Amino acid sequence: MEIKRAEKMGFCFGVAGAINLCNKIIEEKNFNGNLFILGMLVHNKNVTSDMEKKGFITLSEEDLKNKNVKLSKKDTVIIRAHGTTKEIYDILEREGVKIYDATCVFVERIRKALVEAEIKGKKIIFIGDKNHPEVRGIVSFGNDVIIVNSFEEFTELSIEKEKNYCLLTQTTLNKELFFKIKEYIEENYENVEIFSKICGATYERQKAVEKLAGEVDMVLIVGDNKSSNSKKLYEISKSINEKSYLIQDKTELNNSWFKNIDKIGITAGASTPEEIILEIEKEIRGTFDDKHGL
Known part of the structure; x- marks a missing residue:
């Protein structure tokens, strides 16, 4: 294996x-x-x-x-x-x-951009999960922020042509969603400034799991179930490889997943310690390889 x-x-x-x-x-x-x-x-x-x-x-x-x-x-x-x-x-x-x-410095930059945009009289549109602590923290520095979490929600907004807007994003936003919204704005509005500080590390990890999911039989995404970036890695992987599983540690490995599996892909969220990943790899090699006679 x-x-x-x-x-x-x-x-x-x-x-x-x-x-x-x-x-x-x-x-x-x-x-x-x-x-x-x-x-x-x-x-x-x-x-x-x-x-x-x-x-x-x-x-x-x-x-x-x-x-x-x-x-x-x-x-x-x-x-x-x-x-x-x-x-x-x-x-x-x-x-x-x-x-x-x-x-995080990216969070600080978005927060600063929000405050500066409002001082200039711009209306803030924020793309992200309103219940996430990062988003709650950033938007609390604004006076009247519109929060949406999908392309559909964004297209339903009533954006007034005579007003100026600033678009901000959660640092762990799926970059493909951002590009889709960005393209829509550029085609339909001239009064929406786009300020994206999606974490570069987040985007790199999203592209890497996209590549990995097409190269293996199964993907394990190691991360906490409260982690936004881990859940997005899982969603991307699942859209490509049906056998994608989000786990927090080795105790959540399921023997049934490994049937007829020869190549396993592993990725991890930005908050996942290396020792947790190593423990999972050791468990796979020591337990599941033996059970399947590999």
């Missing part, structure tokens, strides 16, 4: 940077009070569990807003890679805690 990895997969620099920041704080003992991470540092339960073992406490936005947790000026709060809302930034500033901001 052959295992083939996608050409681009696993940690992106934003995720790696957030994890490295937390590890550095622990190693240098650069804190006095409690250590908090706002939400999931990255969308991966294994990373979250590892950080909790190191002494970080997961702090939810709801608990912070509802004052269910008491913060001290000695405490340290790490802003997750997805960023957070303006309201939360304001609360943390008022509390006087030490803040480390691990927000």
